[in-house]
Amino acid sequence: MDSSHVENDLVNILFTEEQIQQRLAEMALQITEDYEGRDLLVVGVLRGAVMVMADLARSMPRHLEMDWMAVSSYGSGTKSSGVVRILKDLDTDISGRDVLIVDEIIDTGLTLSWLVNNLSSRNPASVEIATLLRKPEALSMPVEPKYVGWDIPNEFVVGYGLDYRERYRNLRDIGTLAPHVYS
Ligand code: 5GP
Ligand code: MG
Ligand code: MG
Numbered sequence: 001m002d003s004s005h006v007e008n009d010l011v012n013i014l015f016t017e018e019q020i021q022q023r024l025a026e027m028a029l030q031i032t033e034d035y036e037g038r039d040l041l042v043v044g045v046l047r048g049a050v051m052v053m054a055d056l057a058r059s060m061p062r063h064l065e066m067d068w069m070a071v072s073s074y075g076s077g078t079k080s081s082g083v084v085r086i087l088k089d090l091d092t093d094i095s096g097r098d099v100l101i102v103d104e105i106i107d108t109g110l111t112l113s114w115l116v117n118n119l120s121s122r123n124p125a126s127v128e129i130a131t132l133l134r135k136p137e138a139l140s141m142p143v144e145p146k147y148v149g150w151d152i153p154n155e156f157v158v159g160y161g162l163d164y165r166e167r168y169r170n171l172r173d174i175g176t177l178a179p180h181v182y183s
Helices: 017-034 050-058 110-120 136-140
Strands: 010-015 040-046 065-074 080-088 098-106 126-134 147-151 174-177
Touching (some): 040 050, 040 110, 050 098, 065 110, 110 126
Parallel strands (some): 040 065, 040 098, 098 126
Antiparallel strands (some): 065 080
16 A cells, blocks of 8 residues: 555544445444334435435435535534534425434534434424534534434544545544644
């Protein structure tokens, strides 16, 4: 592996591809049980949730529909700007539908608390959240994800959909970046 290989920028791997797949399979099983007999619409939050959505959805042996929303609360760096904007709205009318929002990480919870409010105002039958990761800060926000992969320390992580300046989304594992990347 030469030094330009993207994996070399990770200093600490928190979750390997295998661990992620294992955890998503467990979550998928639980979701499948909970939504038995109901018509499920899974909403992925672009762009970070693409990988989680693809793997979680394929772990569910049931019919479901997928739609996508793009919202922006972050600039290009590592801090939230505090303002949420819809960049791409749903194509689906969710009134009367059971909606499960799929996201890759909850940090401050700002994005998802805003999104839950926004979707709830469209009269769905239910709105729940599944997130692969959650940081402790999220506990202070009015966001209660029904499904959480793991709680993680308050560090900036990348990989498996999570970016730093739009890079690293394509890593199979999740980890933290070497200091040289930021300088
Ligand atoms: P929140 O609104 O919960 O603070 O942030 C949600 C969004 O911020 C996530 O969907 C993700 O795009 C971004 N984000 C929060 N924490 C991290 C992190 O540790 N790494 C990366 N790459 N993105 C993060
Ligand atoms: Mg996200
Ligand atoms: Mg990002």
